[in-house]
Structures are given as structure tokens and as C-alpha cells.
Amino acid sequence: xxEYLQQYLPQSLAYLTAALVxxxxxxxxxxxxxxxxxxxxxxxxxxxxxxxxxxxxxGKFGWLQTLADGLKLITKEDLRPASADSMLFLIAPYVSxxxxxxAYIALPFxxxxxxxxxxxxxxxxxxxxxxxxxxxxxxxxxxxxKWSLFGAMREAAQVVSYEVPLGICVVVPVLIAGTMDLVAxxxxxxxxxxxxxxxxxxxxxxxxxxxxxxATASVNRxxxxxxxxxxxxxxxxxxxxxxxxxxxxxxxxxxSMVVVSALAAIxxxxxxxxxxxxxxxxxxxxxxxxxxxYVANLLGLINFLGKxxxxxxxxxxxxxxxxxxxxDQVMATCLKYCTPIAAFGFAGAVxxxxxxxxGLVIPNKDWVVQEEYQLxxxxxxxxxxxxxxxxxxxAHADSGLxxxxxxxxx
Amino acid sequence: xxxxxxxxxxxxxxxxxxxxxSVAVLLTSNVVRMAFYLVLALAATSGLFFLAGADFVGAxxxxxxxxxxxxxxxxxxxxxxRGPFISMRTPAGxxxxxxxxxxxxxxxxxxxxxxxxxxxxxxxxxGEARPTATRLGMALLGARVDKLEEPDPTQREGMxxxxxxxxxxxxxxxVVLVGSAYLARPKKxxxxxxAETV
Numbered sequence: 001x002x003e004y005l006q007q008y009l010p011q012s013l014a015y016l017t018a019a020l021v022x023x024x025x026x027x028x029x030x031x032x033x034x035x036x037x038x039x040x041x042x043x044x045x046x047x048x049x050x051x052x053x054x055x056x057x058x059g060k061f062g063w064l065q066t067l068a069d070g071l072k073l074i075t076k077e078d079l080r081p082a083s084a085d086s087m088l089f090l091i092a093p094y095v096s097x098x099x100x101x102x103a104y105i106a107l108p109f110x111x112x113x114x115x116x117x118x119x120x121x122x123x124x125x126x127x128x129x130x131x132x133x134x135x136x137x138x139x140x141x142x143x144x145x146k147w148s149l150f151g152a153m154r155e156a157a158q159v160v161s162y163e164v165p166l167g168i169c170v171v172v173p174v175l176i177a178g179t180m181d182l183v184a185x186x187x188x189x190x191x192x193x194x195x196x197x198x199x200x201x202x203x204x205x206x207x208x209x210x211x212x213x214x215a216t217a218s219v220n221r222x223x224x225x226x227x228x229x230x231x232x233x234x235x236x237x238x239x240x241x242x243x244x245x246x247x248x249x250x251x252x253x254x255x256s257m258v259v260v261s262a263l264a265a266i267x268x269x270x271x272x273x274x275x276x277x278x279x280x281x282x283x284x285x286x287x288x289x290x291x292x293x294y295v296a297n298l299l300g301l302i303n304f305l306g307k308x309x310x311x312x313x314x315x316x317x318x319x320x321x322x323x324x325x326x327x328d329q330v331m332a333t334c335l336k337y338c339t340p341i342a343a344f345g346f347a348g349a350v351x352x353x354x355x356x357x358x359g360l361v362i363p364n365k366d367w368v369v370q371e372e373y374q375l376x377x378x379x380x381x382x383x384x385x386x387x388x389x390x391x392x393x394x395a396h397a398d399s400g401l402x403x404x405x406x407x408x409x410x
Numbered sequence: 411x412x413x414x415x416x417x418x419x420x421x422x423x424x425x426x427x428x429x430x431x432s433v434a435v436l437l438t439s440n441v442v443r444m445a446f447y448l449v450l451a452l453a454a455t456s457g458l459f460f461l462a463g464a465d466f467v468g469a470x471x472x473x474x475x476x477x478x479x480x481x482x483x484x485x486x487x488x489x490x491x492r493g494p495f496i497s498m499r500t501p502a503g504x505x506x507x508x509x510x511x512x513x514x515x516x517x518x519x520x521x522x523x524x525x526x527x528x529x530x531x532x533x534x535x536x537g538e539a540r541p542t543a544t545r546l547g548m549a550l551l552g553a554r555v556d557k558l559e560e561p562d563p564t565q566r567e568g569m570x571x572x573x574x575x576x577x578x579x580x581x582x583x584x585v586v587l588v589g590s591a592y593l594a595r596p597k598k599x600x601x602x603x604x605a606e607t608v
Contacts, residue, residue, distance in 0.1 A: 012414035088446060120466045120543045127473035134449060141442055180543050 022115040026104040030097075034254040038066045041316050048320040076243035083144030084240065092142060093241070093248035096135025100256035103128045107262055108183045110272045110300035121182040125263055126163075126170055129218065132256055133159040136220070136227060136237050139249070143240040151236025155220060155227035158330055162217040162224075165338035169211035172204055172349045173197045173267040186271030193275035198268040201356075203348035208268045210342045212314075215260035217334070219253060222319035226327055254312075261311025262304070269307050272300030420461055428454035439499060452476045466542045550576045 005014035039054070042065060046053025058064025080086060106121040108114035118124050133155055140152020176197055177185045189195050197204050217224035228236030238249050265271055279296040325333065431451040435444050452475045459468035548555045552571035 012416070015416050085440070085442070088443065091446075118465050118469075119541055120469050123473070123543075124465070124469040127469050127477060130473070130477040138442070138446065 022105075026101065026115060029104060029258075030101055030251065030255045033258050034251045035066045035070075037254045037257070037312055038069070038250070039063060040313065044313065044316040045320045048317070070247065073243050073247045078245065079240070079242045081144055081240050085142040085144065088138050088142035089240075090245070092135050092139035093245045093252070094135070095138060096132050096252035097248050097255075099128055099131040099135065100252045100259060103256070103259045106182065107259065108186060108266070108271070109304055110297040111187060112183060113297055113301065114183060117183060118181070120180045122170055122174055122180045122185070122263075122267070125182075125259065126167060129256055129259060130159065130163055132219075132252060135249075135252065139241070140227075140237040143237075145240050147234045147239045148237050151227040151229070151233050151239070154229075154327055155237060157327075158220070158224060158226060158334075159218055161331060161334045162214045162338070165210060165334060165342040166214040166218055168339070168342040168346050169207050169214060170263075170267065172207045172346055175346075175349060176200055176204070176353055182266050182271075186266050186273065189270035190273045191277045191280070193270065195273075196268065196270040201349060201352040203345040203352060204268065207342060207345035207349070208264070210338050210345065211264060211268070212311075213333070214338055214342075215264065216315055216318065217330070219256045219260055221253075221257065221315050223322040223325050224330055225319075225324060226330060229324060231324075257312050257315055258308055261315070262308040264311055265304060265307035271307075272297070272304040274299070274303045417461065421458065424454045424457040424461060427451070428458070449476055464542065466546055 005017055008014075009017060039062070043053040043061070045051075054062025054065035056062055057068045080089060103125045105115045106118045106124045108117075108121070114121075136155050137152045140148040140150075140155070143149070173185060174180050177188050179185060185197075189197060193199070198208050199205065220227055226236075227233075228238065230236075233239070238246055241249065279299055283292070428451050431447040431454065434447040435451065438444055438447065452471065456468045456471035456476065459465075459471055545555050549571045550573065552573035554571050
């Protein structure tokens with residue numbers, strides 16, 4: 001994009017403008033996403049509890065309800081307790097928001113539509129999302145209130161524990177794909193829905209559910225929302241917050257819900273590839289025409305957002321269905337169930353990719369465009385087994401490097 | 411208009427943020443504020459890694475240092491705190507000791523930085539991912555792929571990767587995990603089943 005802008009702008013400005021466009025687009029996704037998902041949460045919870053939810057603000061479905069809420073929050077007084085550590089208290093919501101905002105930088109929204117094409121995108125997103133807890137802990141500590149401190153302590157214990165099974169689950173699709181590049185992982189699942197990693201083998205199917213449980217816990221959603229348990233801790237870590245700062249915590253929560261759902265969509269549900277290879281039938285995705293490619297990407301974007309929204313809706317469904325767990329139950333779920341199941345799925349997936357390198361269901365995916373990834377798959381599993389070095393390491397390495405050299409059309 | 415080298419601008423920005431907050435860690439006496447400044451300094455360091463094109467190391471910096479260590483540090487501070495806001499006073503002797511250690515480390519690092527014969531820039535087109543993780547993975551499995559690009563053929567010899575160190579570290583970590591689980595186990599079976607916290 002910067003190269004394109006250089007035709008019209010001086011070079012120094014072109015790079016800055018390109019960066020700003022990316023940043024602002026992601027900010028729009030975060031802000032608009034929060035606006036929509038809070039409305040959706042009200043609607044979903046209403047329907048589950050046999051109510052209507054918001055109906056009046058903005059006309060038919062109450063779709064302006066969140067905006068009205070936002071206006072109300074802006075008019076509220078920005079309170080600060082006398083016993084608070086004021087600097088940390090004021091800055092904590094922004095720390096949370098920054099962490100979930102930064103995760104979007106490496107998240108591809110369609111084939112090549114990504115702000116920064118990172119080679120280690122999966123790792124980066126998992127690392128950055130782990131920082132969101134830092135804002136929560138600062139808030140809990142700096143509020144100078146026992147309720148907040150207890151909420152933050154619970155959150156810290158929970159997130160630190162759930163990072164272990166979450167990490168193991170995320171590694172499984174990476175292992176099958178042989179790369180941590182989210183764009184490449186998405187491209188490998190092109191075609192019919194049975195090319196998705198969810199259906200790659202029974203172990204990935206199990207691992208997905210573990211991933212989703214751990215992701216729900218790591219973004220602090222019910223039934224794992226002990227950090228804000230209303231029945232015990234008033235409101236947990238955000239007890240002392242009001243107005244805009246309070247709402248920024250929720251922006252962070254909702255945007256990280258979207259991030260983990262989008263990550264699930266790419267890792268397990270084929271990302272921007274629909275269940276049917278429609279763009280390939282129409283000849284859009286492999287066409288040399290940039291306009292056709294753009295249309296294919298636009299369809300991919302709709303697919304991708306649909307999957308991410310479905311994931312978030314699923315989290316809401318779970319929230320309004322299951323009761324909150326106790327802290328020892330949360331820990332037992334993580335350490336006694338999620339971690340062993342994830343480890344079992346990981347070992348199973350390693351053995352499966354070793355036995356059936358091309359996948360079992362459809363051994364020759366004949367019409368898949370990216371032939372180079374066909375070569376890559378046996379390489380990926382041989383890289384997992386330590387015998388890669390003993391056979392011809394250079395040939396393996398070459399095909400591995402080839403898989404990385406694809407071009408984003410940003 | 412003079413073209414601005416954004417690379418240098420962001421290098422200066424990250425370096426200033428990193429140094430500034432490192433100094434702030436020294437000057438504040440509130441432990442949690444120290445941890446917060448340390449997070450910012452470490453995050454700025456990871457920004458420098460990303461700027462240098464080492465995205466794996468940068469993500470590692472965030473994961474291990476910024477994430478893991480500091481969450482544990484604050485967790486420890488919160489668990490062991492007696493008062494609401496702990497403050498630490500550093501005695502003069504520790505300042506001197508710290509200055510000696512830090513100063514000697516600075517001398518070592520500066521001499522290392524100035525003794526590099528030639529800096530090699532990484533040329534990568536925009537919108538393309540640098541294949542850093544693949545090479546690292548291959549090197550850990552014993553194949554130094556990066557040596558293929560060495561222009562000097564004599565330098566390409568000795569392509570024994572890091573398989574042995576990798577295995578040693580893995581086994582070491584496993585032993586540490588088993589050991590910590592052993593230390594943290596309940597000594598006696600509790601009478602009530604509700605005391606079964608992990």
C-alpha cells in the first residue's frame with residue numbers, strides 16, 4: 001500500500017499514511033465490533049431468558065441501544081477513590097484495550113488482508129492476548145479496594161493457568177500446517193469444508209472444543225467470569241470504575257472475544273474459505289484479474305466475519321446458559337481436564353499426521369490451487385518427528401521455505 | 411521534502427521509551443509501579459526486535475518476559491503484600507553495588523556492539539512475511555538452513571544445528587515441572603473434599 005501511495009505523496013508521508021490507514025481500520029473493527037456485540041449480547045440474553053431484549057432505541061430491533069448506553073456512560077462522572085493509586089488506576093483500562101487491539105495487527109481478515117504479515121502470527125496473538133490480564137490486575141490493585149483486589153487475584157490465577165492448555169491447543173493446527181503464519185494456515189484449508197483442520201482428524205476435533213473452553217476462560221467470560229462475580233465481589237476488578245473508563249474494559253473484553261473467535265475460525269474453520277469452494281467455481285480466487293481477486297477476498301471477508309460472529313454468539317449462548325463455576329472448579333477444569341485432553345489431542349495429532357500425511361478423508365485434494373502446500377504437508381510432519389535431520393535436510397528445508405514465500409495483496 | 415527514515419525514527423522512539431522506563435523503574439519506590447514501568451520497558455525492547463525483523467524473538471520477548479515474568483511478579487507481590495501499597499527504599503550500598511554491576515554490563519555490551527565488523531541489512535519486500543520461524547525450527551532440529559545463504563563456501567561447513575541443546579533444555583524443563591508438581595502436592599489427604607484446591 002505504501003508503494004501505491006508513493007505515486008501521490010512524498011515517500012515519508014506515504015509510509016505514515018499507510019500505517020495510519022491500517023491502524024484506523026483496525027480501530028474501527030474494535031469499536032464497531034463492541035457496539036454491535038453489546039447489542040447482540042442484550043438480544044441473545046433476552047431471547048434465552050424468554051424476553052425481547054432492547055426494542056425501542058433506534059427503531060425496530062433496538063439497534064441503537066449500545067450508542068444510547070455509550071452516551072449515558074460519557075455523561076457519568078469519572079470517579080476515583082481516595083485510596084487508589086491514581087496513576088495506575090487511570091491508566092489500567094487503556095492497558096487492557098491496547099493488548100487486545102495489538103492482537104488485531106497480525107490477524108488476517110481475508111487472503112492477504114492483514115495489517116502486518118507476520119511469520120509467527122499465531123504465537124504473536126497468543127502472546128499479546130496474555131497481556132490483557134495485566135490491565136485487569138493493575139485495575140484491581142490500584143483501586144485500593146478489597147473487592148477489586150480479590151477479582152484481580154482470581155483473574156491472574158485463572159489466566160496464568162489457562163494459558164497452558166490454550167498454548168497446547170493452538171500448537172495442534174500449527175503442527176498440521178507446518179507454519180505459524182496465519183495467512184498460510186488459512187490458504188491450506190481452501191476448498192470444501194472437510195479440508196478444514198477441524199475435520200482433519202478426530203484429535204483436532206477434540207482439541208477445538210478444549211481450545212474454545214480455554215479461550216472463553218482466558219477472555220474472562222462466563223462461566224469463567226470469577227474476576228467480576230457479582231454475587232460475591234460486587235463487580236470484581238471494575239468495582240471502583242465508572243463512566244468511560246468502565247466501558248473501555250468492556251471494549252477490551254469484547255474485542256478479545258472477537259480475536260479468540262477469529263483465531264479459532266482461522267485455525268480450525270478454514271478462515272476466509274467458505275464451506276463450498278464457490279470462489280474457485282466462479283474462477284475468482286485463482287484469476288489474474290485484480291478485481292476478481294478483490295471480489296473473492298470480499299466474499300472471504302464475509303465468510304471470516306460470519307465465522308467469528310458465530311464464535312462470539314456461541315460464547316454468549318454459553319454465558320446465559322451455564323452458571324458460574326467456583327474458583328476451585330475453574331482450576332480443576334483447567335489442570336485436571338483441559339490440559340490432559342489437550343496433551344492427548346496433541347500426541348494424537350502428531351501420530352495421525354505421521355501415519356496419514358495427506359489427510360484421511362480425501363487423500364488427493366486434486367483441485368486445490370496451492371500445490372506447494374501439498375508438498376509442504378509431509379514436510380511438516382517429518383519436521384515434527386526428529387528424523388528430519390537424518391534424511392536430506394536441505395531438500396526439506398527448501399520446500400519449507402517455499403511455503404513461506406507467498407505474496408500478500410494488501 | 412527530505413525523506414524521513416521511519417526505521418530510525420521508530421528505533422529512537424522505542425529506544426527512548428525503553429531507556430526512560432528503565433530509569434523510571436529505578437527511581438520509583440512503589441513495587442507495582444516498578445512492575446508496570448518494567449513491562450513498558452520490556453515491551454519497547456520487543457518493539458526493537460520487531461523493528462530489526464526478528465519477529466520470533468520479539469514475540470518471545472512479549473510471551474516470556476512481558477507476559478510470564480511480570481504476571482508472576484505482580485502475583486507474588488500481591489500474595490506477599492502486608493500493607494495496601496508497598497514501597498521499597500533502596501539503601502546506598504545497594505545503589506553502589508547496582509551501579510557497579512550495571513556499569514560493567516554496559517561496558518561489555520558497548521564493546522560487543524562496537525566490535526561487530528559489518529551489519530547486514532535484511533531486504534524484504536513489503537507485505538511479505540520473513541521466514542524466520544521455519545529456519546529457527548529447522549536449526550533446532552539439526553539443519554542449519556540459514557547457512558545455505560552464506561556467500562563464503564568455507565563458512566557453510568559445520569551445519570550441526572541445535573538438536574542436543576534443544577533436547578537438554580526440554581528434558582530440563584520437564585524435570586523442573588515434575589519437581590514443582592512434587593513440591594506443590596498436598597502433604598496429607600485433607601479431610602474435607604472442598605479443601606482440594608490446586
